[in-house]
Amino acid sequence: MKLQHHLGGLENLGPVTYEPRVFVEDWEQRVFGIHVAMMGLSAHLGDAVPQYPIEDVPTAFSSVWTWADLRKGAEAMHPFAYFQYRYYEKWLGGIGGFFVSQGYITEEELEAKAAEYLQDPGLDLPEGGDERIDDQVIRYLREGDSPRQGPATSPAFAVGDLVTVKDVPPTEHTRLPGNLRGRTGTVERVFEGDYGYFCSTGPDGIGEPMPVYAVRFEPTDIWGELAEPGAVLYGELYQAYLTHAMEEQQ
Amino acid sequence: MTVQFGYPEDREARSAARVRALEALLIEKGVITDATVDKVLGYFEADMTPLNGAKIVARAWTDAEFAERLVKDTPAAVAELDLPVGMDGAEGEHLQAVANTPGVHNLVICTLCSCFPWPVLGLPPYWYKDPTFRARAAREPRVVLKETGLDLDPSVELRVWDSSGHSRWFVVPQRPAGTDGMTEEQLAALVTTESMIGIAEVPSPAA
Numbered sequence: 001m002k003l004q005h006h007l008g009g010l011e012n013l014g015p016v017t018y019e020p021r022v023f024v025e026d027w028e029q030r031v032f033g034i035h036v037a038m039m040g041l042s043a044h045l046g047d048a049v050p051q052y053p054i055e056d057v058p059t060a061f062s063s064v065w066t067w068a069d070l071r072k073g074a075e076a077m078h079p080f081a082y083f084q085y086r087y088y089e090k091w092l093g094g095i096g097g098f099f100v101s102q103g104y105i106t107e108e109e110l111e112a113k114a115a116e117y118l119q120d121p122g123l124d125l126p127e128g129g130d131e132r133i134d135d136q137v138i139r140y141l142r143e144g145d146s147p148r149q150g151p152a153t154s155p156a157f158a159v160g161d162l163v164t165v166k167d168v169p170p171t172e173h174t175r176l177p178g179n180l181r182g183r184t185g186t187v188e189r190v191f192e193g194d195y196g197y198f199c200s201t202g203p204d205g206i207g208e209p210m211p212v213y214a215v216r217f218e219p220t221d222i223w224g225e226l227a228e229p230g231a232v233l234y235g236e237l238y239q240a241y242l243t244h245a246m247e248e249q250q
Numbered sequence: 251m252t253v254q255f256g257y258p259e260d261r262e263a264r265s266a267a268r269v270r271a272l273e274a275l276l277i278e279k280g281v282i283t284d285a286t287v288d289k290v291l292g293y294f295e296a297d298m299t300p301l302n303g304a305k306i307v308a309r310a311w312t313d314a315e316f317a318e319r320l321v322k323d324t325p326a327a328v329a330e331l332d333l334p335v336g337m338d339g340a341e342g343e344h345l346q347a348v349a350n351t352p353g354v355h356n357l358v359i360c361t362l363c364s365c366f367p368w369p370v371l372g373l374p375p376y377w378y379k380d381p382t383f384r385a386r387a388a389r390e391p392r393v394v395l396k397e398t399g400l401d402l403d404p405s406v407e408l409r410v411w412d413s414s415g416h417s418r419w420f421v422v423p424q425r426p427a428g429t430d431g432m433t434e435e436q437l438a439a440l441v442t443t444e445s446m447i448g449i450a451e452v453p454s455p456a457a
Binding site: 004005007008009010011013014015016017018019020021022024025026027029030031032033034036037039040041058059060061067071074082083087089092095096099104105109110111113114115116117118121123125126127128129130131133134137138140141142143144145146147148174175176177179191195212214219222223226227228229230231232233234235236237238 | 260262263264265266267268269270271272273274275276277278279280281282283284285286287288289290291293298335336338339340341342343344361362363364372373374375376377379380381382383384385386388389390391392393394397398404405406407408409410411412413414415416417443444
């Protein structure tokens with residue numbers, strides 16, 4: 001079990017640091033930009049709804065890189081480190097590690113180059129590159145990568161149905177908030193169409209297109225006597241995570 | 251786990267050097283260009299800011315039929331406005347607005363990561379991405395709101411939306427008192443990012 005899959009409701013964390021800035025150090029912007037570029041150049045985008053001509057983009061990047069890959073990295077961290085490192089420190093660790101593990105660069109050359117920049121932060125970046133790379137990245141930002149795929153199948157649940165969230169096997173990556181596992185809620189909305197996910201999560205159950213629901217939970221059903229009065233919690237849940245509440249009880 | 255003790259004093263300088271080294275190598279190897287990162291950042295600075303969300307909210311405040319369409323079919327309603335191209339682009343593919351009323355207050359969170367409606371709200375502030383906020387807002391949202399200065403009346407239902415699926419949620423806050431006769435532009439200037447995530451209300455300009 002991963003703590004990162006079960007954050008909702010974790011106690012004793014103390015006050016929230018209300019830092020309103022998006023980036024607190026200039027370097028954080030650069031790793032954000034690199035991540036967006038990777039998403040915009042990801043090899044899977046040829047199959048995306050806008051049918052990006054990804055094979056014609058003259059980049060050396062040939063991997064699939066989506067939110068799922070970034071999230072997997074964060075979910076693979078030591079759970080205490082997950083709290084100790086700042087958001088973009090985690091990104092830098094995950095993204096740097098990816099380029100090394102995929103053979104684009106070596107750890108040695110990254111360290112050697114970092115040592116140069118550490119010694120002389122004013123050193124310029126190298127110049128050059130084909131503008132079509134940038135054009136694809138910006139086009140991706142404008143047109144996106146919708147997970148809505150294929151013809152809509154007939155949803156298994158309807159508005160008003162009582163559904164119980166499955167306790168699917170723990171896997172590398174999930175989109176099921178841990179605090180909802182095993183809980184029963186009410187379908188409040190059936191989203192139009194079917195929605196895939198960037199990758200298969202294996203026995204966790206998502207990846208292929210399927211209906212998605214907004215499910216309403218009563219906090220007392222989740223948190224017991226720790227629940228706050230006067231609140232409701234909504235999860236947006238893939239059909240694979242749900243079963244009819246009546247079935248569950250039998 | 252060494253970070254508790256062997257915490258390098260030059261932590262930020264090391265991260266800055268490492269990310270610059272990474273960017274340099276990616277340019278050298280032809281993965282990205284010398285302009286890619288700047289263009290990405292420029293895209294957000296120029297076009298994808300919370301001003302888009304503020305304009306949407308201001309329209310909802312001045313046009314009740316639009317407000318109704320906005321929660322029913324958010325992408326279609328957003329497309330009615332004269333906003334930058336890309337409202338349905340990255341992280342805006344499935345926008346979903348929820349509206350506050352005198353009896354209902356909405357709060358958007360993401361317990362699994364940091365899902366955020368980029369085109370309408372820009373990039374998420376640090377507190378939204380903080381695991382402490384994400385963990386606590388799920389179980390004790392009223393306490394969390396109170397800490398930030400929003401003391402919700404006990405009679406108001408607090409709806410917490412965990413962004414675990416494809417939708418990117420944002421809140422249409424209530425129009426504050428003392429804004430009669432204001433133009434849409436003046437109203438938009440009052441709307442904050444925090445109010446569109448749901449940890450604040452829009453303050454009355456008279457206050």
